[in-house]
Amino acid sequence: IARRIERHAFSAGTRLRHSPKQTSELAGLILYRNSQNYLELLKGKDGLQLRRHEKGHMTLIAQVPYKESEVELWVESDGEKFQFYYGQDETQRKPIGEPLSVQTLSDEVAAGFNGPFVGMYATSEGNSSKQAASFAWFEYHNR
Numbered sequence: 001i002a003r004r005i006e007r008h009a010f011s012a013g014t015r016l017r018h019s020p021k022q023t024s025e026l027a028g029l030i031l032y033r034n035s036q037n038y039l040e041l042l043k044g045k046d047g048l049q050l051r052r053h054e055k056g057h058m059t060l061i062a063q064v065p066y067k068e069s070e071v072e073l074w075v076e077s078d079g080e081k082f083q084f085y086y087g088q089d090e091t092q093r094k095p096i097g098e099p100l101s102v103q104t105l106s107d108e109v110a111a112g113f114n115g116p117f118v119g120m121y122a123t124s125e126g127n128s129s130k131q132a133a134s135f136a137w138f139e140y141h142n143r
Contacts (some may be wrong), residue, residue, distance in 0.1 A: 001138070002032055007104075008079030009143040012118045016137040020045040027122035027133030029073040030081065031113075033105040039095065040121060041073050041084045048073075050084055050097040054104050060090065066095030076143075077102065094143045116126025 018027045020043070028042035034054045042049050048063040051058055053132040066086070074085040074093060081099035105116040118140065 002030065002117035002121075003140055005031075005077075005116045005118055007142040009077055010072065010118075010141060011076045011143060012138070012140045013072060013074035013085075014120050014138045015070065015072050016043060016120075016133060017045050017070045017132075018122075018133040020131055022124070022129065022131075024125040024127045024130045025129050026125070028120075028123035029075060029084075030117075030119055031075060031105060032117045032119070032121075039075075039076070039082060039084075039100060039104060041086065042121070043071055043073075043116070048086055048096060052100060052104055061100065063111065064096055064109055128138075 010046050010071060014029055016027055025046050026042040026044045028040060031039040036053065042051070043066065047063060049063050050061040052061055057104050068088065072087055072089055074081050080102060083099045084096050085093045086096055087093040120135045120138055
């Protein structure tokens, strides 16, 4: 589930409960332009992963151990960079990875007609799974 990003400067976040049993079971926050160009902060079996997909090529930007079943995930944009955060709640928010350029979601890189979206995302990467990811809320704010 995602919503269109309306302004260059925004923040978005979600609270997630996810207890994956397999490494392919991932859930979290996604900035999506198209199937070849997106950014994602995901909770998996071994912790949190920040990944960039650009022109179909995936790059692992950062990975941190995280064992709790619940986590809040956030992204903030100043119009030039995206900074991702995680924590048990807003008061314990920590950055993950370096600020990432908005270029991954730009017309110059991604092309196409539709603009970028931000939202909640879950996958088992094509593998059979009975695990669920529960999202308590999702927030989006223009800045």
